[in-house]
Amino acid sequence: MSTPKDLRYSEEHEWVKEEDGKYRIGITHFAQSELGDIVFVELPQVGDQLKSDEPFGSVESVKTVSELYAPLTGKVVEVNENLEDSPELVNESPYEGAWMVVVEIDNKAELDELMTAEQYEEMTAE
């Protein structure tokens, strides 16, 4: 699967997509393929505050439980409720159906620290 060019990426394998001044966040295709079949996704609630580089939830696969690290600081305004009953979406549609949260961010400068698709591909090619 190719890495969508219109998204930005964190070192912790989250993607970020700008939509009308808000930011949609999920995990990458690479992340889900490393984790294997996802069986549970734990997400914050609308209104919770995310802090950049700090855990905001977790994904559990048959192998392991991994924390989700916030790529940006901001307030959660939307949460993907579908993942509660259909965690397999993370494997099937990491960039579309399995978005996790939408946030309103505090500091646009944090966006500059995220990677482009090319940079992310380079990082995960190792």
Place this chain on the structure above:
Amino acid sequence: MHKDNQSLIFELSKPGRIGYSLPELDVPEVDVTSILSEGLIRTEDAELPEVSELDIMRHYTALSNRNHGVDTGFYPLGSCTMKYNPKINEAVARFPGFSRVHPLQDESTVQGALEVVYDLQEHLAEITGMPQVTLQPAAGAHGEWTALMMIRAFHEANGDTQRTKVLVPDSAHGTNPASATVAGFDTITVKSNEKGLVDLEDLKSKVGPDTAALMLTNPNTLGLFEEDILEMAAVVHGVGGKLYYDGANLNAVMSKARPGDMGFDAVHLNLHKTFTGPHGGGGPGSGPVGVTDELAAFMPKPVVEKVDDRFILNYDVPQSIGRVKPYYGNFGIYLRAYTYIRSMGPDGLKAVTEYAVLNANYMMRRLEPYFDLPYTQHCKHEFVLSGRRQKKLGARTLDMAKRLLDFGYHPPTIYFPLNVEEAMMIEPTETESKETLDNFIEAMIQIAKEVEENPEIVQEAPHTTVIGRLDETKAARKPVLRYVKEQLPVEETVQ
């Protein structure tokens, strides 16, 4: 070929078949509705299985034969120290003087039991280099939590209420951050360096006046000794924090190096790992905690002490964090650990460590040509291979672990530690012979060759077990947790 019947006990049931016979009723029959209220009386049949005594025997004997334990085969489950549990432990634990006492008896009538507790505390104090030991915690994670609560009480007693952070290396056992969280701390992850050891610079950048403690296991989860431990201790102590030692890997250093001498302030031990308490099947475990004199004031109470020639339960410990386990902990496991320590003696315990380390290094070097070994220095009691070479050929670590079942082995710990891709964490322990190690090594080599030549046999393993490859994803997403008796389809019952 398995001849064992896979039917559930419910499926063996035949209406009217019974496995008991009761004498005729010789007391007046009482109507149950006259003595119990309506809500307490069952309205549906219990539908217990109707089987003969022989059916029951065969069913449960067949189930017990499916078990794998140290008594049936090699069990190199990394980080778990699945060593042999000597049977003399069981004999001693069954002495009537121990097995027939009650925890509510007056201490004057259980002096022997208290003496064992006291002596075991003394032995563990000597082994760990910690002056004070409590045996109360029920197992490892409970020991971690108990020690952290004592550290927390210590900081609070000093008015240091801003110490809210516990540092944990990224290779730590998952229980470490969990215990810190349950004890009310925030956890901060410390990174590993390229040698697989704690990155000292990262540690220095993360300690400060809010540091309550650093939790560390040494050797770490890669089986590598943290060489910079004295400097790490100085860094943490320099900012007023405490050092906590996770004793899960004590089998690697017992009688060779002591956590107390490395600068640790609190230590937990797993009597069910290092000291041959039975492990698995519910144990129970036992997770004693040793502390410095400074922390001893906060020990769980009662504290077993010796006054002249008598042993007492001291409840007068004003700053104690309180009792952490009903009665006095898992006393039956103390007896097994005590028996082990006394039957091995100091030289025996030293030999345990030497053979545990020798066995692990022997296996690691023999397997090194066939699997990736991310950290190549000598290991301690366990080592971690990576299955990334095999993954490229289409067989993942999970597949190889399943294939080991066909050879009659319990697989190693897999996908842990998290900082090794496709990890296989192997801990042979000291109690296995060279022949057993060689046989396991040959099985691993064969599996590596199969991955190159015929990966399907690995991908589809296991082939010889009663049950083949399970759908782990479905089991996690849609678990079936109880038997439901097959019902007739609804439309048939309606007609």
